[in-house]
Amino acid sequence: MLYIGSHISASKGYEAMGKQALKLGANTFAFFTRNPRGGKAKEIDPADVEKFLALKEAHSFGKLVAHAPYTLNACAAKEEIRRFAREVMADDLLRMEATPGNYYNFHPGSHVGQGSETGIDLTAGLLNEVLKPEQTTVVLLETMSGKGSEIGRNFEELRAILDRVKLKEKMGVCLDTCHVWDGGYDIVHELESVLDSFDAVIGLEHLKAIHMNDSMNPFDSHKDRHEKIGEGQIGLPAMERIINHPKLQGLPVILETPNDDAGWAKEIALLKSLHHAQ
Ligand code: FE
Numbered sequence: 541m542l543y544i545g546s547h548i549s550a551s552k553g554y555e556a557m558g559k560q561a562l563k564l565g566a567n568t569f570a571f572f573t574r575n576p577r578g579g580k581a582k583e584i585d586p587a588d589v590e591k592f593l594a595l596k597e598a599h600s601f602g603k604l605v606a607h608a609p610y611t612l613n614a615c616a617a618k619e620e621i622r623r624f625a626r627e628v629m630a631d632d633l634l635r636m637e638a639t640p641g642n643y644y645n646f647h648p649g650s651h652v653g654q655g656s657e658t659g660i661d662l663t664a665g666l667l668n669e670v671l672k673p674e675q676t677t678v679v680l681l682e683t684m685s686g687k688g689s690e691i692g693r694n695f696e697e698l699r700a701i702l703d704r705v706k707l708k709e710k711m712g713v714c715l716d717t718c719h720v721w722d723g724g725y726d727i728v729h730e731l732e733s734v735l736d737s738f739d740a741v742i743g744l745e746h747l748k749a750i751h752m753n754d755s756m757n758p759f760d761s762h763k764d765r766h767e768k769i770g771e772g773q774i775g776l777p778a779m780e781r782i783i784n785h786p787k788l789q790g791l792p793v794i795l796e797t798p799n800d801d802a803g804w805a806k807e808i809a810l811l812k813s814l815h816h817a818q
């Protein structure tokens with residue numbers, strides 16, 4: 541079973557997102573929990589959520605991969621920026637409980653000159669403040685390309701964050717194909733050894749989702765510019781190997797490619813047609 545979908549606009553509510561996903565041929569999706577730039581979140585309507593959960597069940601959707609606003613910086617140097625990140629994440633995690641048992645993905649942050657050790661510490665500290673034993677949502681750290689002062693540029697940095705989080709069972713990792721490629725992991729020629737290294741450093745059991753993006757830039761470029769599936773430097777054969785890899789089955793695969801709805805529908809159909817693993 542391939543769980544695949546794209547980002548979907550949350551502006552019309554949950555049921556609308558579910559219907560839009562179906563229209564695209566998807567059986568999972570990603571959405572921003574609020575404006576990606578971090579504004580106030582829309583009120584949750586319980587009747588809307590109920591209709592969505594019925595649709596999700598009826599169509600056997602995989603786990604959803606919600607995305608935190610990408611402007612959050614959990615390890616900023618300024619206390620007020622970190623406080624904003626903490627408040628938004630705490631509120632998002634409460635909201636996520638309206639749709640229990642899904643994923644909430646976020647960028648670990650940029651240390652802005654404080655050094656990655658301090659960044660790792662601040663991000664783990666923030667997680668220790670917002671994670672709650674009773675939550676059903678699993679929070680995912682996204683693998684980053686290492687542009688600027690991003691932390692999460694390699695598996696070791698993600699592992700260092702996970703090591704410092706107390707509620708470990710509430711945490712996982714989302715692998716972004718464009719980011720790891722740009723970050724210096726050769727998933728085109730060395731997929732097996734990249735997965736071995738993920739397993740050795742983090743543990744493959746902690747890999748919960750995949751962001752499937754091609755990259756505009758060459759290997760190890762630390763750039764982070766997504767390209768349409770098969771039209772970038774990663775290419776379709778490598779993506780076919782990824783979606784069919786026996787160790788990656790059952791994970792939600794989310795497209796974050798530069799597309800309109802027609803483009804996503806096409807990419808979803810394409811990847812479905814290339815998926816033959818059990
Ligand atoms: Fe992301």
Ligand code: FE
Nearest residue numbers: 682716751796
């Ligand atoms: Fe991503």
Ligand code: ZN
Nearest residue numbers: 718719764766
């Ligand atoms: Zn990206």
